[in-house]
Amino acid sequence: MAFINFLKPKNQLEEGGRTAAPVHEDAGEPEKTCPNCHKPIPLSRLWANHLVCPCGYHFRMNARQRLAFIADKDSFQELFPQLRGGDPLQFPGYTAKLETVRSVSGETEAVICGTAALDGQKCCLFVMDPYFMMGSMGTAVGEKITRLFEYAAERRLPVIGFTVSGGARMQEGLLSLMQMAKTSAAVKRHSDAGLLYIAVLTDPTTGGVTASFAMEADILLAEPGATIGFAGARVVEQTTKKALPKGFQSAEFVLSHGFVDSLIPREGQKQTLSEILRLHQGGTT
Amino acid sequence: MSQTPYLLVKQARGSSRPTGLDYITNLFQGFLEFHGDRRYGDDPAVVGGVAWLGGSPVTVIAIEKGHTAKERSARNFGAPNPEGYRKALRLMKQAEKFGRPVICIIDTSGACCGIGAEERGQGQAIAENLMEMSTLCVPVISLLIGEGGSGGALALAVADRVWMLENAVYSVISPEGCASILWKDAAKAEEAAASLKLTAQDALGLGVVDRVLSEADLGRQPFYQRLRGMLRQELQILAADPDLVSKRYSRYRRMGTETLRG
Numbered sequence: 001m002a003f004i005n006f007l008k009p010k011n012q013l014e015e016g017g018r019t020a021a022p023v024h025e026d027a028g029e030p031e032k033t034c035p036n037c038h039k040p041i042p043l044s045r046l047w048a049n050h051l052v053c054p055c056g057y058h059f060r061m062n063a064r065q066r067l068a069f070i071a072d073k074d075s076f077q078e079l080f081p082q083l084r085g086g087d088p089l090q091f092p093g094y095t096a097k098l099e100t101v102r103s104v105s106g107e108t109e110a111v112i113c114g115t116a117a118l119d120g121q122k123c124c125l126f127v128m129d130p131y132f133m134m135g136s137m138g139t140a141v142g143e144k145i146t147r148l149f150e151y152a153a154e155r156r157l158p159v160i161g162f163t164v165s166g167g168a169r170m171q172e173g174l175l176s177l178m179q180m181a182k183t184s185a186a187v188k189r190h191s192d193a194g195l196l197y198i199a200v201l202t203d204p205t206t207g208g209v210t211a212s213f214a215m216e217a218d219i220l221l222a223e224p225g226a227t228i229g230f231a232g233a234r235v236v237e238q239t240t241k242k243a244l245p246k247g248f249q250s251a252e253f254v255l256s257h258g259f260v261d262s263l264i265p266r267e268g269q270k271q272t273l274s275e276i277l278r279l280h281q282g283g284t285t
Numbered sequence: 286m287s288q289t290p291y292l293l294v295k296q297a298r299g300s301s302r303p304t305g306l307d308y309i310t311n312l313f314q315g316f317l318e319f320h321g322d323r324r325y326g327d328d329p330a331v332v333g334g335v336a337w338l339g340g341s342p343v344t345v346i347a348i349e350k351g352h353t354a355k356e357r358s359a360r361n362f363g364a365p366n367p368e369g370y371r372k373a374l375r376l377m378k379q380a381e382k383f384g385r386p387v388i389c390i391i392d393t394s395g396a397c398c399g400i401g402a403e404e405r406g407q408g409q410a411i412a413e414n415l416m417e418m419s420t421l422c423v424p425v426i427s428l429l430i431g432e433g434g435s436g437g438a439l440a441l442a443v444a445d446r447v448w449m450l451e452n453a454v455y456s457v458i459s460p461e462g463c464a465s466i467l468w469k470d471a472a473k474a475e476e477a478a479a480s481l482k483l484t485a486q487d488a489l490g491l492g493v494v495d496r497v498l499s500e501a502d503l504g505r506q507p508f509y510q511r512l513r514g515m516l517r518q519e520l521q522i523l524a525a526d527p528d529l530v531s532k533r534y535s536r537y538r539r540m541g542t543e544t545l546r547g
């Protein structure tokens with residue numbers, strides 16, 4: 001089974017140092033150059049392959065794309081779609097920034113929550129969005145995640161979550177920090193009820209999200225090549241004044257240090273998640 | 286009147302304020318230090334053990350920065366590694382087993398930002414503390430005595446009561462970090478410090494802390510005596526509360542909900 005026999009994809013990023021990774025920009029060009037193998041790939045081919053380059057490099061995906069890719073057709077029902085945060089600290093420029101991001105992305109916040117089916121198995125699902133303020137967690141993201149775990153605990157449903165985040169949203173200050181405690185408490189209640197939580201860590205999962213609900217799942221999976229860590233690599237480099245080890249904070253590095261269960265390339269993700277759900281249904285005898 | 290938020294940050298970083306060990310020595314009697322996380326090592330930035338508070342045994346966990354340059358270096362400037370958070374959790378679980386309240390004393394610019402810390406799961410260690418502290422069935426009081434740096438401070442501050450000294454700071458990110466990320470200019474730290482609302486009065490207003498402690502007599506016996514009295518009184522209230530854990534859940538559950546819409 002692909003889940004167990006994970007093959008590490010070729011990843012030239014490890015040679016170049018992960019801090020050198022260029023940021024992928026969404027645009028309407030017919031071709032995209034892969035930051036890993038440096039070859040141009042026609043967009044149509046990239047789309048057909050769920051935004052994975054033939055070399056194995058996983059491009060970032062927005063939350064709606066991921067939902068369409070992972071949930072059974074027409075099964076996703078969004079929860080709390082209208083919930084949005086304000087500007088609790090009156091932080092300079094924040095209201096304007098939120099307005100811009102909302103109109104460009106068409107989303108109200110950096111996470112989408114709901115219920116869905118995977119091969120007919122019902123679950124709660126949350127998917128974070130790298131294009132909404134880098135998936136940062138403020139009061140609305142914290143509230144949506146918390147409500148989802150409470151909803152799942154009440155209905156005895158498993159939760160599957162795709163994380164991508166730069167960390168806590170600094171424009172909401174301490175209230176963002178408190179979302180780490182709030183979401184963790186909700187995950188704990190769901191867990192204490194004997195329910196399953198699977199997290200899929202995607203590029204990048206860092207800061208306050210890593211240090212809260214991303215790392216609290218029963219089963220932790222990661223996309224190959226994803227950056228996963230607490231402190232930013234550049235900050236670690238500047239603070240320690242040491243050269244970072246090869247592949248520092250890559251999903252492969254985190255796997256080898258024992259902090260995720262397995263790496264799952266995008267192609268087999270739905271099958272693996274569906275199988276894990278099935279393994280937790282109790283079987284027949 | 287009060288100083289600018291950035292000045293408070295700078296003062297909180299200084300070495301003249303009482304540190305975690307000063308509080309341990311002066312608030313409690315017969316402190317017995319317990320070392321190690323039973324997983325990997327012993328983090329000198331986190332000091333923990335048991336002590337007497339009046340007639341009752343309590344578990345005490347403090348982040349220690351040190352005063353002198355030598356102490357500060359030996360304590361890793363109060364920046365805990367994953368082992369420090371795991372030691373803290375081990376001692377909290379021990380407290381839970383033996384029905385002792387937990388008192389956390391927090392003073393850190395943040396969790397250690399290093400290669401080893403990342404290799405040994407800094408994020409996972411903090412996350413586990415947040416999760417486990419939320420259901421710990423003994424009373425927990427956290428004191429923010431100087432710097433409250435982000436997740437590294439929060440990892441000891443999921444509590445029934447969080448108290449903060451009047452000149453302490455508590456922030457999601459350092460003002461310099463915030464300024465350099467948002468405005469690409471670390472020199473705007475002054476502005477960032479004001480915008481982040483990181484003073485004790487701000488934290489009180491946001492409902493993040495429950496009480497601001499006066500610094501009159503800071504570090505002198507009357508100060509510790511007063512604080513000791515407050516701790517004993519509060520622990521009595523908490524120990525008699527049968528709904529401790531669900532109230533702790535509600536305490537964090539409502540944070541940030543006031544300005545939400547939809």
Ligand SMILES: [Zn+2]
Pocket residue numbers: 034035036037038039053054055056057
């Ligand atoms: Zn490629």
